Amino acid sequence: MVVTTNSGYPLDQNLYQAVKGMSAAYQVVKPGGVIVCAAECRDGFPDHGSYREVLASAPSPRALLEEIAARPHTVPDQWQVQIQARVQDGARVIMHTGYLGDDDLAAAHLEQTADVSATVAEALAAAGPGARVCVLPEGPQTIPYLAARA
Numbered sequence: 418m419v420v421t422t423n424s425g426y427p428l429d430q431n432l433y434q435a436v437k438g439m440s441a442a443y444q445v446v447k448p449g450g451v452i453v454c455a456a457e458c459r460d461g462f463p464d465h466g467s468y469r470e471v472l473a474s475a476p477s478p479r480a481l482l483e484e485i486a487a488r489p490h491t492v493p494d495q496w497q498v499q500i501q502a503r504v505q506d507g508a509r510v511i512m513h514t515g516y517l518g519d520d521d522l523a524a525a526h527l528e529q530t531a532d533v534s535a536t537v538a539e540a541l542a543a544a545g546p547g548a549r550v551c552v553l554p555e556g557p558q559t560i561p562y563l564a565a566r567a
Contacts, residue, residue, distance in 0.1 A: 418446070418450055418451045418452075418453070418537065418540050418541060418544065418548060418549070418550045418551070419442035419443075419445055419446045419450070419451075419452050419453070419550070419551045419552075419553060419561075420442075420452075420453045420455075420533065420537060420550065420551070420552045420553070421438045421439070421441060421442040421452065421453070421454050421455070421552075421553040421554075421556040422438055422454070422455045422456060422553070422554055422555070422556050423435045423437060423438035423454070423455075423456040423556050423557060424438070424555045424556055424557060424558050425457075426457065426459075428557065429455075429456035429457045429458065430457070430458070430459055430460045430463075431458050431459070431460040431461055431462060431463040432456070432458050432461070432462050432463075432468075432512075432514075432517060432525060433462060433463060433466070433468045433494070433497055434456070435454055435456035435458060435512070435514075436497055436500055436501045436504070437556065437557035438454050438456060438553070438556030438557050439452055439454050439501065439504045439510055439556075440500055440504055440557070441553055441556045441557050441559055441560075441561060442454065442504075442508075442551075442553055442556065442561070443503075443504040443507065443508060444561045444562070445551050445561040445562070445563055446507075446508045446551075448507055448508070449507070449508065449509075450508050450509070450544075451508065451509045451510075451511065451540045451544075452504070452508050452509070452510045452511070453511045453512075453513065453530065453533055453536055453537060453540075454510060454511070454512055454513070454556070455512075455513040455514070455533060456512065456513075456514055457514060457515055457516060458512075458514040458515075458516045458517050459515075459516050460516075461516060461517060461521070462517075462521070462525075466493060466494050467492060467493045467494045468494040468497055468498060469524075469525075471492060471493075471494055471495055471498045472498050472501070472524070472525050472526070473524045473525070477526060478501070478502040478503075478504075478505035478506040478526050479502075479506050481498060481499075481502040481526075482499065482502045482503065482506060485498070485499050485502070501525075502526075505526055505527070509528070510527055510528070511527070511528045511529070511530050511536055512527050512528065512529055512530070513529070513530050513531070513533050513536075514529070517529070537550065
């Protein structure tokens with residue numbers, strides 16, 4: 418499990434920017450693991466650009482990746498959706514945000530939590546006694562890596 422942020426204001430102003438924190442967490446989360454990303458998202462998705470439209474154009478992250486791979490040409494904001502879909506295809510991503518509702522996040526193939534601590538505790542209990550947590554308080558400003566075990 419990895420708990421991350423998008424480094425606070427102004428870096429967490431919208432979901433588009435929060436993908437950077439998710440991407441940093443993805444570097445160290447176990448395949449099929451859980452990422453909890455806290456980002457304010459005061460500016461929503463945002464409303465400008467085509468990020469929201471592209472993100473909602475397929476029923477799942479895997480379908481988004483397939484749709485993007487099949488396109489003969491890129492579309493605006495496709496690269497950010499592609500990064501997000503790759504993260505979500507490999508890990509469960511749960512957001513903690515005060516400005517996007519459950520329906521908004523569901524359209525982005527994301528879950529919402531109101532309580533990060535409870536979500537972490539539940540995910541750890543579900544993962545079992547060998548589960549570990551990595552915390553990246555400065556998400557996109559961090560270069561996470563896994564050290565070799567001795």
